[in-house]
Amino acid sequence: MSDSPAGVVDLLGVLAYAELTAFLRLAEDAAALAPSLTDRAELSGIAAAEYAHFRLLRDRISSLGADPERAMEPFVAALDDWHAQTRPGDWWEALIKAYVGTGIAGDFYREAARQVDPRTRALVDEVLAEEVRSEFVIERVRAALAEDATLCGRLALWARRMVGEALSQGHRLAAARPELALLLVAGGREAAPEGGAAPPAGGVDAGLIEVGRLFARLTEEHGKRMAALGLVPGP
Amino acid sequence: MSDSPAGVVDLLGVLAYAELTAFLRLAEDAAALAPSLTDRAELSGIAAAEYAHFRLLRDRISSLGADPERAMEPFVAALDDWHAQTRPGDWWEALIKAYVGTGIAGDFYREAARQVDPRTRALVDEVLAEEVRSEFVIERVRAALAEDATLCGRLALWARRMVGEALSQGHRLAAARPELALLLVAGGREAAPEGGAAPPAGGVDAGLIEVGRLFARLTEEHGKRMAALGLVPGP
Numbered sequence: 524m525s526d527s528p529a530g531v532v533d534l535l536g537v538l539a540y541a542e543l544t545a546f547l548r549l550a551e552d553a554a555a556l557a558p559s560l561t562d563r564a565e566l567s568g569i570a571a572a573e574y575a576h577f578r579l580l581r582d583r584i585s586s587l588g589a590d591p592e593r594a595m596e597p598f599v600a601a602l603d604d605w606h607a608q609t610r611p612g613d614w615w616e617a618l619i620k621a622y623v624g625t626g627i628a629g630d631f632y633r634e635a636a637r638q639v640d641p642r643t644r645a646l647v648d649e650v651l652a653e654e655v656r657s658e659f660v661i662e663r664v665r666a667a668l669a670e671d672a673t674l675c676g677r678l679a680l681w682a683r684r685m686v687g688e689a690l691s692q693g694h695r696l697a698a699a700r701p702e703l704a705l706l707l708v709a710g711g712r713e714a715a716p717e718g719g720a721a722p723p724a725g726g727v728d729a730g731l732i733e734v735g736r737l738f739a740r741l742t743e744e745h746g747k748r749m750a751a752l753g754l755v756p757g758p
Numbered sequence: 759m760s761d762s763p764a765g766v767v768d769l770l771g772v773l774a775y776a777e778l779t780a781f782l783r784l785a786e787d788a789a790a791l792a793p794s795l796t797d798r799a800e801l802s803g804i805a806a807a808e809y810a811h812f813r814l815l816r817d818r819i820s821s822l823g824a825d826p827e828r829a830m831e832p833f834v835a836a837l838d839d840w841h842a843q844t845r846p847g848d849w850w851e852a853l854i855k856a857y858v859g860t861g862i863a864g865d866f867y868r869e870a871a872r873q874v875d876p877r878t879r880a881l882v883d884e885v886l887a888e889e890v891r892s893e894f895v896i897e898r899v900r901a902a903l904a905e906d907a908t909l910c911g912r913l914a915l916w917a918r919r920m921v922g923e924a925l926s927q928g929h930r931l932a933a934a935r936p937e938l939a940l941l942l943v944a945g946g947r948e949a950a951p952e953g954g955a956a957p958p959a960g961g962v963d964a965g966l967i968e969v970g971r972l973f974a975r976l977t978e979e980h981g982k983r984m985a986a987l988g989l990v991p992g993p
Contacts, residue, residue, distance in 0.1 A: 543799055550785035550805070560827045560834070564778055564816065567809055570785070574806040581799065592795045599795070 536594030542577035708733030771829030777812035787852040943968030
């Protein structure tokens with residue numbers, strides 16, 4: 524069940540649209556918020572890498588005999604909403620968003636890779652191998668914090684809000700697409716029975732609990748990124 | 759003189775900023791104007807290819823010992839103005855702009871390649887070898903014209919305006935950067951004497967005449983693209 528084409532196409536569809544829209548939003552932020560041409564070029568480079576990921580995912584959807592547009596469609600509203608709720612107000616917020624956004628996407632890839640078929644897993648590995656240029660963000664943010672300590676509280680709050688919005692949209696999606704949710708959470712169940720991932724009518728709530736655990740793992744990874752940036756989370 | 763670092767860095771600088779800003783504007787148009795996810799992904803792909811070109815040019819500037827940001831800076835205003843004057847109002851205008859813009863950029867590469875040092879020429883060849891995905895644009899525009907013949911006049915006018923704005927900005931740049939202008943036009947002079955490209959104080963006007971001839975060649979190439987699109991230029 525867990526590697527059924529339907530679930531896999533859903534998974535590839537949500538990741539593909541996430542990459543496509545990340546590409547477009549990062550480019551928008553680079554154009555509107557970068558304080559110098561060098562910074563603009565750096566953020567553009569992160570955006571272009573997202574497009575390369577999108578292309579790999581789209582081609583995999585096609586090779587499974589599915590239509591990429593139809594595979595992405597169910598996830599457009601949730602991801603567009605997330606971006607609308609997390610529109611950066613300045614360059615620092617844009618940097619944090621780039622780092623946090625690609626970070627969470629990477630965590631999702633990792634969770635997904637546990638459960639899918641070998642060819643899709645090879646693709647996921649390929650996407651993850653393309654190192655995200657996070658050093659640039661970390662270096663820039665740390666330098667800014669060293670100069671202006673008051674920035675820390677604001678950016679920590681901003682990062683927390685972004686993750687909160689991501690979990691909120693994630694829960695909406697999990698409720699609307701139980702197959703996808705079960706595919707993702709099955710990877711986190713150490714001792715799940717073989718047929719345990721099948722979505723019975725009453726199994727959605729159990730699935731949502733697993734989704735909560737998945738999100739707890741994602742939040743933990745997020746905390747590590749905040750520490751790397753020098754943004755210690757508040758109480 | 760024609761392969762002096764100053765002229766070459768100017769040339770690489772204007773091309774690099776043209777590619778970087780094309781990347782960002784195409785991404786913006788893809789996000790705002792594409793009628794479907796498939797179309798959005800296609801235009802995003804053209805944008806991502808522009809970023810790859812930018813990276814090649816930027817790295818070449820660095821390898822010449824120059825600072826990419828400082829090399830691009832003198833050309834920011836002219837290219838930003840061009841984009842401000844040619845903001846597409848709908849999807850068809852965005853497609854035409856992508857095709858015409860990358861087409862003119864390609865023509866500039868070709869003109870420039872005639873005159874620069876061998877290593878820079880090899881780079882230009884590499885950029886040109888990366889085939890621009892113009893088939894997508896041609897196919898989409900031709901299909902739209904077949905459905906709605908009234909579109910033809912409007913889009914032909916739009917394309918002409920874009921080229922007019924490009925020539926206008928080009929003339930401004932040529933006046934402000936005589937070294938760059940002479941580097942470009944030297945490639946078009948079949949029988950120029952060896953030292954003929956040196957910019958004497960009174961040589962700017964002669965250079966501008968050559969620039970006019972260069973632009974005539976560019977306009978001719980533009981006409982071929984209009985024919986490929988099925989947009990016969992008006993009287």
